[in-house]
Amino acid sequence: MPGKVLVVEDNELNLKLFCDLLEVHDYEPTPVRDGLEAIETARAVMPDLIIMDIQLPHISGLELIAGLKADPELxxxxxxxxTAYASPADEDKAREAGASAYVSKPISLLRFIEAVEALAPPA
Known part of the structure; x- marks a missing residue:
């Protein structure tokens, strides 16, 4: 059974790229374009991994990560x-909010998949 991955990304090209990469590597992606839908969708899907863009409309990805980590079920x-922000301070902020790992855009396809597999090994 493939690992389920919730992909929270508002940029259509990035969303398609992430989902296509995940499918090729035997994951089952669920795309979410609006951060406001992320927690509800995560509860419905119960993914093995969440991939989170930090820059989202309506809510910061950092706030969303903190919200997900504050939810006992998630x-x-x-x-x-x-994120496109790639400074060490940005990585620190993401980790402080509760992110397990961090990849900067533009992504390296190999580094992206390695990070995914380290957090949610394929079935």
Whole structure:
């Protein structure tokens, strides 16, 4: 059974790229374009991993990560933060919010999949 991955990304091209990469590597992605839907969708899907863009409309990805980690049902799900901001301070902020790992955009396809597999090994 493939690992379930919730992908929270508002950019359509990035969302398609992430979902296509995940499918090729035997994951079952669930796309979410709006951060406001992420927690509700995570509860419905109960993914093995959440991939979270940090820059989202309506709510900051950092706030969303903190919200996911504050939810007892979702707190144990690892989160891979993905952002165009690539400074060490940005990585620290993502990890402080509760992200398990961090990948900067533009992503390296190999590094992205390695990070995914480290957090949610394929079935």
């Amino acid at each position: 707190a144990s799900i690892p989160i891979l933060a993905v």
